[in-house]
Amino acid sequence: MSIGMKSERIRSEAFLAKVMSAEQAAKFINDGDVVATSGFTPSGYPKAVPLALAERAKNGEKVEITLITGASVGPELDGTLAEAGVIKRRFPYQTDGKMRNNINAGNIKYADMHLSHVPQYIEYGFFGDIDVAIIEAIAINPDGGIVPSTSVGISPQAIRNAKKVIIEINSSQPLALEGVHDIYITEKPPFRKPIPIEATADRIGTTYIPCDPDKIVAIVETDITDKVRPLGEIDEDSKKISKHIIKFFEGEVAAGRLPENLLPLQSGVGSVANAVMAGLVESKFTNLTCYTEVIQDCMFDLIDAGKVTMASGTSFTPSSEGQVRLYNNIDLYTKHCVLRPMEISNNPEVARRLGVLSMNTAIEIDMYGHVNSTNIMGSRMMNGIGGSGDFTRNAYISIFTTVSTAKNGDISSIVPMVSHVDHTEHDVQVVVTEQGLADLRGLSPRERARAIIENCAHPDYKAKLTDYLDRAEALPTKHESHLLNEALSWHAKFVETGSMK
């Protein structure tokens, strides 16, 4: 607790009167409030105030809120509040087990959204009033400028639109992060201007988020760490997927369709995504840039190897080991990285202008090229669409990866028709599994189907998929042929018997 003197982190004495305990600060949140917070992945989310809020609920008080974040957040926010029954409505993305179970049990109303839509939804008033913003920061400037910590996410819009702002100054987050952020906020139409980014490295804003000091109702000091997770091993399937993609890139360069140093890479979340980027460390590519959401461990490898000159994202999402590494070499990594608001990291305008090579992971993909990223067996929410649509739709080349089977082979991730569509055939250009790669550009639906079955399906399911396609093509309507009575029967069979076989 501060004792009456401004500090390195609280940079004006005027703010000292607002320093209080998390319990006191949490009282600013009322039942029925819409709460928007910092945080993107388990990085840079508020921790102390949410924990204190959960306590109120556990003590029997009725506090039910709508929670809006950048993306997934750590357990102090999503898990604890979901378990305590505090969250009634949730936008736009989550990965927390407790949150997920509550969503699928029907206890929490969840709408997963394109991440690029969220900041403007706040600005446009489509979520209603934002009652409270809770923002983790490493410091607060004399004029109220908020220096974010390990992520930016929706903080600029949350701060600008909230009636009350609560700041968590987190001393576990190194002050040396200052300078890595590049904060630029767009205006609403009809006053919006072009976003002046022409290359990954371009800095167009400030290193802090402007904030009207009068809106700050509480400043809470805490040292609870980001709940990063240990690094998983990269499995053989992921390595194969990575190899297929790198070979594909080499072919595109050879054909003159991609520059030697490619174009800015965007890589999704999960183990496959990490493996793909890791594979680049051993590739011949150099002078790479990344325009993506999350900066994971593999990016540090790529920077160390001199392969990546600049990585732009909205959060550092290291593993436990990666966090140590980031903090030990913070000057190096912040030189090669920039953290932007999610509105900019995920902006269709910038993704299309730069021509990102998007690589995202699917739950399942159908033979015509539609992708399900979110709903297992059509109904059970996994995480959400996240930024995958922002990048995919606007990519130079959009790639989707998946392991060809799941649940020990009882599920084929290549199916006749996906049970839920997040990305349509119009948006999916390349499909990759450990079996191989299908380049769908320029193909008709039925050609796509042959290419995906041939190159990507697991041998155990190839004959069955071909049989479906053959019989569908025998029908009179031959554009994107389907057997309506069978299209979802693979999923129904799995639900009934535990296997698609």
Added chain:
Amino acid sequence: MSIGMKSERIRSEAFLAKVMSAEQAAKFINDGDVVATSGFTPSGYPKAVPLALAERAKNGEKVEITLITGASVGPELDGTLAEAGVIKRRFPYQTDGKMRNNINAGNIKYADMHLSHVPQYIEYGFFGDIDVAIIEAIAINPDGGIVPSTSVGISPQAIRNAKKVIIEINSSQPLALEGVHDIYITEKPPFRKPIPIEATADRIGTTYIPCDPDKIVAIVETDITDKVRPLGEIDEDSKKISKHIIKFFEGEVAAGRLPENLLPLQSGVGSVANAVMAGLVESKFTNLTCYTEVIQDCMFDLIDAGKVTMASGTSFTPSSEGQVRLYNNIDLYTKHCVLRPMEISNNPEVARRLGVLSMNTAIEIDMYGHVNSTNIMGSRMMNGIGGSGDFTRNAYISIFTTVSTAKNGDISSIVPMVSHVDHTEHDVQVVVTEQGLADLRGLSPRERARAIIENCAHPDYKAKLTDYLDRAEALPTKHESHLLNEALSWHAKFVETGSMK
């Protein structure tokens, strides 16, 4: 035919040597060629050369081509060539009966694409080499600059990338169109710059398309007219849909979520789309602008009424009556209109910056808000996705309309699960039928379902939809509940019995 003197339309004597008959020009097209043409809707497409090409095929010669256009085109191009067996592969959109039948019979390989993707697919080389471009023009400048006619579409990219360019100078297209076009071409990543449009009326380019004169292999003079169609009556259902939308806009203005003069309107194709715009003529809104693809008759009404100050599109798509009106008042309408390349009219960057209010028509919509715009009963291609995705995804508010039933009530356009997805739940914010309007912003999937059934479904199908939803929600997984064995059974039933009832 020119007789050795440059003219108002062929503005340099150097080009006179290239003037030839359509038959001669058509010989520049070889079997196996990739051909890219002007044209967007039955406006501004080449006519004489395609007709001559069809003749070659009818005379027994093997000429099979890939055809790439802006969008749908008139019968001289799509219909005649499809019928003659000349077109083997087709991108990205069509509405021609003969073309459609050939696609659905499996004779023509068709990939329907987001229109905004097409120009960059050409530039990136994803269609392979463009062998020939055939471009309708009103004039050709001494330096080769091509002045387009009633549409722009993909002409700039077709001209820039084709090995050979054939120009059709069409004297049925008034020279007074000159000046209405605004041609701006983006560079490929990594050299692409922001598109400097900040308002609908901004002009950022030239009034002609630059063209290397050496690439021009033939100039054909013709006077075949655009095959525009008579104006349909606006039916009662469309009027009701229009009223619901205007009431919704009024509510948004009252709530402070939209400016008094709204934001640039984008309106899709078809009768409903036309009715919606027509409804605005009698509304209280003024100072409107439109940032859309096609400028239809209703736009002339809106300009005449002083309601629309500026309309931006990529084509004039008048009815037969509207064409007369356009040509009789060409100075007035060209003052209030600008025709841009499809890459700009449909650009995600510009659509999002301006904050378009997108209004497109669906074939069917499911209770969770997914939209099928293309494939009837999941398989039979109607037209294609066109630009609906370009605008919808990047809209300030995205609206989809449909009449609640089709085929005399035997089909419900609101179904448990659409048989094909073109626009996902993440992209659809407002659903409107003649029954009413459902505002889905901020709702969870199950709330969306209740809102759509309640407000938009036809009374004949409400109980059946509610029954499906009730039983689906009773399953253990309650996020986006579906009965996998029944989800597509409505469609299967229609195919078997001729009715969903």
